[in-house]
Amino acid sequence: MEIKSISEKIFKTASKKAESNNNAHSNPFGVNFKGNIISADVFETSEKQNITFKGAELAAKVAAKCKRLTNAFTVGSIGDMSSALKTRFNNVLDKITSSKIGQTISGACDYLNNHKAVLELDWNLKIVEGKAKNWLNMIVGKPYEGKSVDELGAIMESLANSRASRLQEVGA
């Protein structure tokens, strides 16, 4: 993972412990640097956002959220991730994917995949339909459906003559 330009705000320290004012910054994991609580802008507020956007935009925003989260833990000066941090990080990711937004994205992907199959089936069905009609006519003994009167007349005459000559040979 690349380390993009790091905002100075990440390393902004506070002399006191994290204030209760969560609107300016939040630090749910209690990450500290040399004993000082880091006020990190990378962490999301707990305020609900009125999110109404379509798939691509939604996916970009989710990815941006994840990116900011992961970036916070790749800054070398913060140090190695402890197992507790890793667990908390994974919990946050799980929260996102199991959230309404994450489910909507995965649901949309599933819908598209299923719809694509249906679209292909519908398209192929028309090709198969013509063949199926012919097969059905053969099975139920109606192979002459759709032929013109002249064609049928010629076939009938030929068959009638063939039958007559066959009967003549047999001596009927």
Next chain:
Amino acid sequence: MNDDKQLRNVIDALGNHKDEAAVAVLGRIGTNCPDDEVRRLTAKALIKRNTRDSLAVVITNPGKGINDLSTNVAMSTINEILTLKDKEEVLRLLNETEENNEHENVRETARSVKALMAFS
């Protein structure tokens, strides 16, 4: 599929064809065929079609349909008339044939078929 089955299918296909020209083809090829079976199947298909033109071929013509020289073919045609669900057109035609046809035996046959229909 053997030839006899094919022949049956072709005659059925002509009998069910939307084009009215199918009646003329059946009348020309089928009812004039020296083979009894072909004439029998053709008459049956024309009765099943149940239009004025198709019924006229097997009712008003000497030597065809109910007037066929083969008893087997004639009886089969009469039987097919008796099994028709809608007998309105065939009754009308039989009445006209009984009154107006130039051939005596054709008039008599039509009268007989009418009597049979009354009893059935």
